[in-house]
Amino acid sequence: MSTQPVNAAALGGAKPKAPVQKEDAMWLQKEMINANYAELASAHQTGRKVSATFVPGNLNELLMCFDFARSLPETNALQNGMRKKSGKMIMDAEREGHSEDVCTYVKADLGMMMGGKGPTGDPLPTPDVLLLSYTGCFTFMKWFELIRQKYDCETVMLHVPYQGDGHINKNMRDYVVKQIKENVIPTLERVSGVKFDIDRLRGYMRESAKSEENLVRVLQSAKHRPSPIDGYFGAVYYIGPIFTAFRGMPEATKYYDALWHEVSERMRLGKGPITPDGEMADEQYRLVVEGPPNWTSFRDFWKMFSDEGAVVVASTYAKVGGVYDFGFRHDPEHPIESLAEYCLGCYTNLNFPQRIDMICKYIDEYQADGLLINSIKSCNSFSAGQLLILREVEKRTGKPAAFIETDLVDPRYFSAANVKNRLESYFQMVKAKRVAAAAH
Amino acid sequence: MKVADIVTHCGKLFDDLSFSAVKDWKAAVPGRKAVGYMPVYVPRELIHAAGMLPVGIFGGGDQLEVIQGDAYYQSYICRIPRSTIELGLTGRLDVLDGMLFPSICDVIRNLSGMWQILFKDKYVRYFDVPQNYQDAVGGEFYVNELKVLRDDLAKLAGRPVTDDDLRKSISIYNENRRAIDALYEYRAQKPWQAPTAEVYLVLRAGLVLPVEEHTKLVREYIAAADASPRAKRDNARVVLTGAFCEQPPLGLIKSIEMAGCYIVDDDFMLCFRWLIGDVPLEGDPLVNLSGAFLHRSAATASKYDEKKADKGRPLVESVKHYGAEGVIFAAPSFCDPALLERPMLQGVLAKHKIPYTAFKYAENTGQMAPIREQAGTFADSIKLWSAA
Numbered sequence: 001m002s003t004q005p006v007n008a009a010a011l012g013g014a015k016p017k018a019p020v021q022k023e024d025a026m027w028l029q030k031e032m033i034n035a036n037y038a039e040l041a042s043a044h045q046t047g048r049k050v051s052a053t054f055v056p057g058n059l060n061e062l063l064m065c066f067d068f069a070r071s072l073p074e075t076n077a078l079q080n081g082m083r084k085k086s087g088k089m090i091m092d093a094e095r096e097g098h099s100e101d102v103c104t105y106v107k108a109d110l111g112m113m114m115g116g117k118g119p120t121g122d123p124l125p126t127p128d129v130l131l132l133s134y135t136g137c138f139t140f141m142k143w144f145e146l147i148r149q150k151y152d153c154e155t156v157m158l159h160v161p162y163q164g165d166g167h168i169n170k171n172m173r174d175y176v177v178k179q180i181k182e183n184v185i186p187t188l189e190r191v192s193g194v195k196f197d198i199d200r201l202r203g204y205m206r207e208s209a210k211s212e213e214n215l216v217r218v219l220q221s222a223k224h225r226p227s228p229i230d231g232y233f234g235a236v237y238y239i240g241p242i243f244t245a246f247r248g249m250p251e252a253t254k255y256y257d258a259l260w261h262e263v264s265e266r267m268r269l270g271k272g273p274i275t276p277d278g279e280m281a282d283e284q285y286r287l288v289v290e291g292p293p294n295w296t297s298f299r300d301f302w303k304m305f306s307d308e309g310a311v312v313v314a315s316t317y318a319k320v321g322g323v324y325d326f327g328f329r330h331d332p333e334h335p336i337e338s339l340a341e342y343c344l345g346c347y348t349n350l351n352f353p354q355r356i357d358m359i360c361k362y363i364d365e366y367q368a369d370g371l372l373i374n375s376i377k378s379c380n381s382f383s384a385g386q387l388l389i390l391r392e393v394e395k396r397t398g399k400p401a402a403f404i405e406t407d408l409v410d411p412r413y414f415s416a417a418n419v420k421n422r423l424e425s426y427f428q429m430v431k432a433k434r435v436a437a438a439a440h
Numbered sequence: 441m442k443v444a445d446i447v448t449h450c451g452k453l454f455d456d457l458s459f460s461a462v463k464d465w466k467a468a469v470p471g472r473k474a475v476g477y478m479p480v481y482v483p484r485e486l487i488h489a490a491g492m493l494p495v496g497i498f499g500g501g502d503q504l505e506v507i508q509g510d511a512y513y514q515s516y517i518c519r520i521p522r523s524t525i526e527l528g529l530t531g532r533l534d535v536l537d538g539m540l541f542p543s544i545c546d547v548i549r550n551l552s553g554m555w556q557i558l559f560k561d562k563y564v565r566y567f568d569v570p571q572n573y574q575d576a577v578g579g580e581f582y583v584n585e586l587k588v589l590r591d592d593l594a595k596l597a598g599r600p601v602t603d604d605d606l607r608k609s610i611s612i613y614n615e616n617r618r619a620i621d622a623l624y625e626y627r628a629q630k631p632w633q634a635p636t637a638e639v640y641l642v643l644r645a646g647l648v649l650p651v652e653e654h655t656k657l658v659r660e661y662i663a664a665a666d667a668s669p670r671a672k673r674d675n676a677r678v679v680l681t682g683a684f685c686e687q688p689p690l691g692l693i694k695s696i697e698m699a700g701c702y703i704v705d706d707d708f709m710l711c712f713r714w715l716i717g718d719v720p721l722e723g724d725p726l727v728n729l730s731g732a733f734l735h736r737s738a739a740t741a742s743k744y745d746e747k748k749a750d751k752g753r754p755l756v757e758s759v760k761h762y763g764a765e766g767v768i769f770a771a772p773s774f775c776d777p778a779l780l781e782r783p784m785l786q787g788v789l790a791k792h793k794i795p796y797t798a799f800k801y802a803e804n805t806g807q808m809a810p811i812r813e814q815a816g817t818f819a820d821s822i823k824l825w826s827a828a
């Protein structure tokens with residue numbers, strides 16, 4: 001998927017250019033992520049079962065109830081992308097017969113599994129169960145079918161209907177609840193040998209809600225001028241723990257406390273975001289971004305913005321694992337229903353009018369200068385129709401919008417010169433608009 | 441009618457991108473309405489029961505000049521959404537009162553929302569289907585979805601859709617399914633008598649004609665085809681798979697045949713063959729449609745296979761049933777469902793020692809020579825294989 005969790009260590013990439021600046025909370029995150037990979041590496045030796053599930057609509061709290069070591073394939077793919085390992089993995093998968101046309105997350109994952117090692121170089125065991133949370137992307141189904149075909153993993157489908165009409169209705173919710181109760185939980189019980197305890201689930205969800213509260217505060221801090229955070233490049237770190245294997249863990253609660261503490265302090269001091277090259281001093285442009293980032297040149301990509309004083313104040317990508325800023329919280333009082341609601345509400349499960357409304361709202365509430373779409377070759381879920389989003393948002397907000405094309409983890413589709421050119425002319429356009437507006 | 445007349449008639453319907461047949465049908469009785477649908481499956485029985493004409497919109501083919509549609513899509517997205525938008529923006533789909541976008545892939549899913557924005561005065565629905573096949577779980581969800589669709593269509597039609605209306609429509613579609621099955625059986629028995637380029641056109645006619653008329657046409661074609669003997673060639677018998685959404689140009693189908701392959705099964709218009717066998721008429725019609733969907737429907741890339749062992753089984757069965765000697769994977773470029781499914785199916789075929797070849801196309805592919813060459817080589821290798 002189009003999803004993130006990044007670890008701070010990966011930012012350095014294979015060829016670190018300069019010492020990378022990190023917020024303190026990033027160190028906490030790095031520890032968590034490394035610990036998770038270590039746990040996965042030793043899971044089978046220590047008698048633990050391994051689960052794999054997708055980021056959007058992941059039922060992390062539920063998986064924790066069965067003591068699974070938890071792997072998220074998109075995270076592995078992007079970690080491999082940031083470490084410049086994904087290119088080879090993709091080519092290995094293509095050599096095995098996978099088409100050059102299809103989503104590169106899938107191929108990076110299949111290529112990685114062929115090598116048997118995860119992004120940190122530790123062994124990554126074959127999952128004991130694939131929880132196919134089928135939310136917001138048709139490719140997910142093929143992805144896990146492909147893994148099942150090759151590695152014979154037990155697979156459980158959780159079909160999450162799409163919000164075609166722009167809302168969640170009772171039929172959709174009941175359907176997801178029923179699948180969780182009648183298919184997902186019994187399968188997880190069987191594979192793990194652990195009996196389901198709903199109070200344990202409630203406990204994790206209580207922790208989730210605390211983290212979610214702080215995440216929203218952090219993301220919304222970008223409404224301030226100057227913004228103390230970058231809501232796209234920076235936000236991929238902020239959403240990391242909560243969108244993945246850590247939501248519901250006390251460690252995640254601690255991380256989000258620390259993060260909010262740092263961000264609120266920056267806001268109080270009137271500071272800008274920290275970028276890999278240091279603190280951004282002068283906020284020149286405030287942008288909203290639609291679409292996932294490119295991972296293979298993540299740092300260069302970010303630098304093209306930060307060098308120009310461009311801050312992303314809000315991004316749709318930071319909502320792929322949950323649209324918390326519109327009010328959703330995991331609810332321990334109605335645990336299963338709330339899990340269903342969570343799966344149904346992720347960004348890529350929203351219909352086009354909803355996506356456009358959301359972007360227009362961000363432009364307004366975060367006082368953005370315009371919209372930038374990073375269109376990802378791999379991702380039909382995000383990308384098909386984005387040019388209409390661009391037109392509609394321009395029409396409705398009167399703010400300029402621009403379009404660039406890259407890929408997630410396939411280095412062959414990142415052309416730094418093209419992207420930079422596009423961005424430069426976009427910034428010029430924003431400036432010209434401002435001058436024109438001031439003249440009126 | 442003679443074969444040539446039937447094929448000419450179907451060819452005209454196929455070429456007509458302004459949907460005159462639909463316009464004529466509507467004009468014949470004031471107040472009639474038509475509802476479009478895209479691949480891969482919608483229950484057309486519901487549209488029919490509301491007294492409306494279901495119209496299959498399967499892209500613009502290779503004759504439509506796509507100008508505006510290209511401005512909506514990046515180069516790495518398949519062709520069918522852009523030609524469909526072109527059809528819409530150029531007013532060719534004004535004749536439709538609504539559009540259904542089935543759950544097949546993210547492109548068509550997103551197109552449903554684009555349609556809501558671009559054609560605000562039309563009825564637009566994304567039609568979801570279950571990936572859980574238990575009656576009490578996926579079935580219940582699906583029956584409720586069918587109810588919503590039935591009620592929406594009743595509103596659009598301005599009259600209720602009763603269970604009896606539905607039963608009548610199911611029975612009429614059962615007839616159509618039988619006729620189409622008969623056509624597939626006939627072609628498999630005597631592929632030289634019913635070339636796929638013709639069969640394809642006869643099927644395509646079903647996208648725009650009323651179902652009753654289409655059933656008649658299919659039966660007439662079988663009879664007419666059988667009445668005029670043609671030369672039998674020493675062709676290889678193949679199943680063609682992967683073309684369930686964006687359609688290959690007719691020239692491509694002809695090229696495959698000219699290269700020495702008889703296509704004996706395919707997934708071109710899967711909608712017509714989605715439900716396998718008759719849908720029962722007794723009892724609740726929505727429950728019956730749901731039961732057929734859950735337990736007796738076609739396998740394709742947009743549908744989940746519950747077990748590993750299910751993957752590719754229907755393809756292998758089709759090879760056996762229709763007496764094929766090999767499989768051609770023909771997928772639209774950039775089609776994630778077809779292209780992700782392909783290696784899994786190829787793995788299953790390899791285990792069964794069934795030869796295959798694979799290529800990609802677009803609905804406006806113009807260069808047939810490479811495909812002809814590939815299909816020819818494949819046909820030759822099959823013959824060598826069977827001679828060995």
Ligand code: SF4
Pocket residue numbers: 001002003103104105106136137138139140348378379380381382408
């Ligand atoms: S198509 Fe997009 S959402 Fe789906 S797996 Fe690929 S990157 Fe993720």
Ligand code: SF4
Pocket residue numbers: 518519520521544545546547548685686772774775776777778
């Ligand atoms: S051709 Fe494939 S990718 Fe394109 S709309 Fe159809 S199913 Fe989707």
